[in-house]
Amino acid sequence: MQTNSTQYDVAVIGAGPAGSAAAYFLASGGLHVALLDKFDFPRDKTCGDGLTPRAIKLLDEMGVLPQVKRDAHHCSTITLRQSDNVTFQLELSSLNGLPHDILILPRYQLDDILRRHAVAAGADFMPKARVKSLMRTPEGIAHLQIEDDRTLDCKLVIIATGSNSNLLRELGLLKKKPPTQLAARTYFENVNGLDDTILLFFDGIELPGYGWVFPTGPGTANVGCGVFFDSPHPQPTQLRNLIQEHPYLRHILRNARQVGPIKGFPLRTDFSPAHSGNEWILVVGEAVGLVNPITGEGIDYALESAQLAARAILGEWHAGSFSMALQKRYRAALAKKYRYQLMLNQLAQQVYFRDGVLDNLLYRAQQKLQLRQAILDVCFGSVNPAVMFAPRILWDVFGP
Numbered sequence: 001m002q003t004n005s006t007q008y009d010v011a012v013i014g015a016g017p018a019g020s021a022a023a024y025f026l027a028s029g030g031l032h033v034a035l036l037d038k039f040d041f042p043r044d045k046t047c048g049d050g051l052t053p054r055a056i057k058l059l060d061e062m063g064v065l066p067q068v069k070r071d072a073h074h075c076s077t078i079t080l081r082q083s084d085n086v087t088f089q090l091e092l093s094s095l096n097g098l099p100h101d102i103l104i105l106p107r108y109q110l111d112d113i114l115r116r117h118a119v120a121a122g123a124d125f126m127p128k129a130r131v132k133s134l135m136r137t138p139e140g141i142a143h144l145q146i147e148d149d150r151t152l153d154c155k156l157v158i159i160a161t162g163s164n165s166n167l168l169r170e171l172g173l174l175k176k177k178p179p180t181q182l183a184a185r186t187y188f189e190n191v192n193g194l195d196d197t198i199l200l201f202f203d204g205i206e207l208p209g210y211g212w213v214f215p216t217g218p219g220t221a222n223v224g225c226g227v228f229f230d231s232p233h234p235q236p237t238q239l240r241n242l243i244q245e246h247p248y249l250r251h252i253l254r255n256a257r258q259v260g261p262i263k264g265f266p267l268r269t270d271f272s273p274a275h276s277g278n279e280w281i282l283v284v285g286e287a288v289g290l291v292n293p294i295t296g297e298g299i300d301y302a303l304e305s306a307q308l309a310a311r312a313i314l315g316e317w318h319a320g321s322f323s324m325a326l327q328k329r330y331r332a333a334l335a336k337k338y339r340y341q342l343m344l345n346q347l348a349q350q351v352y353f354r355d356g357v358l359d360n361l362l363y364r365a366q367q368k369l370q371l372r373q374a375i376l377d378v379c380f381g382s383v384n385p386a387v388m389f390a391p392r393i394l395w396d397v398f399g400p
């Protein structure tokens with residue numbers, strides 16, 4: 001057996017946005033950090049590739065925004081479409097306290113930029129290092145068993161493995177396989193009429209869910225759809241057919257050429273602070289179920305939760321070891337930031353993403369500015385989502 005004798009302060013498992021951001025923040029804070037991923041990089045990740053204003057804010061705080069902006073496509077509006085007659089735009093410039101852009105950058109590029117940023121801050125990256133199991137010795141050393149019989153020792157572990165819950169279940173941090181939703185996407189080139197707007201459409205999509213066309217550059221786009229109801233067995237073929245046969249997509253992609261396969265990937269929106277780890281493991285990003293149940297977006301929460309975890313660790317790190325208050329501190333920070341917000345988002349999804357109700361919401365929003373503003377603010381988390389249940393909004397949607 002090959003043994004890696006180096007003992008790290010922290011090992012981060014998974015080099016998606018959550019893992020690389022955690023490694024960056026911790027290495028910048030002076031800790032000795034290992035960042036492991038089962039793949040070599042750059043690697044693809046099935047995603048819509050959209051960076052929300054909240055994600056952009058975090059990338060700015062990490063000092064990596066100029067690099068991301070250089071490669072990304074910039075969008076300043078969102079077009080929502082329910083039918084030929086119900087379609088309108090939301091202006092990102094009316095978002096309060098957040099950047100006024102959405103950036104689209106394929107994950108093949110984004111995740112590698114973030115990983116390299118973590119390495120530049122001092123983290124050691126280990127590719128092709130699938131972690132098979134973890135245990136902790138009575139002396140408080142965490143022992144990682146990696147494929148190919150490699151091992152790694154550290155004092156603290158961050159799990160950032162995305163929607164794959166195998167490791168969490170093996171460790172008993174999740175009791176059973178969590179419910180998953182499903183989204184799928186592919187890329188097209190030679191797309192006519194793309195603008196600086198991201199398109200979300202609802203007609204012909206099973207609710208709660210939506211389809212999207214996100215421009216990735218001149219004439220190129222990420223095209224996909226997601227179904228956000230819990231299912232033990234989401235059906236990728238359903239989404240494949242939808243992308244290929246949806247009448248509206250066929251219309252806008254009539255001269256376009258599909259590049260690459262349609263790939264589906266599960267999503268987890270089952271956030272609970274109780275699943276955020278134990279006294280020697282912190283769980284970040286989608287591994288703790290942090291995905292917006294309305295939009296299916298999770299890169300922003302992945303970056304934010306990594307920052308919360310790093311702050312908790314650096315705050316509880318004294319003379320080369322961490323105090324027992326660490327888990328409590330991280331769990332409290334997660335609960336404060338997300339519990340209420342995601343509960344209300346979940347509720348808003350259940351109330352508004354229903355046949356008949358969504359039609360009404362979009363039809364009325366086309367006419368009423370305050371409704372359009374509420375949709376924008378809630379989708380991007382710039383206000384308390386309780387606004388969707390304020391009497392004036394309920395009246396706008398359900399009133400005569």
Ligand SMILES: Cc1cc2nc3c(=O)[nH]c(=O)nc-3n(C[C@H](O)[C@H](O)[C@H](O)COP(=O)(O)OP(=O)(O)OC[C@H]3O[C@@H](n4cnc5c(N)ncnc54)[C@H](O)[C@@H]3O)c2cc1C
Nearest residue numbers: 014016017018038047048050131162183285286297298299
């Ligand atoms: C089709 C689709 C479209 C989406 N569109 C958007 C969008 O437009 N915008 C948005 O914000 N979000 C979107 N999301 C959600 C977003 O992709 C995720 O929320 C985000 O990737 C979560 O980041 P993460 O770092 O937590 O996990 P991931 O990005 O999934 O990264 C996890 C990493 O862990 C590694 N790993 C897993 N297990 C192990 C192991 N045992 N050992 C070592 N490494 C391991 C994986 O290789 C991977 O690199 C979409 C999701 C889907 C499926």
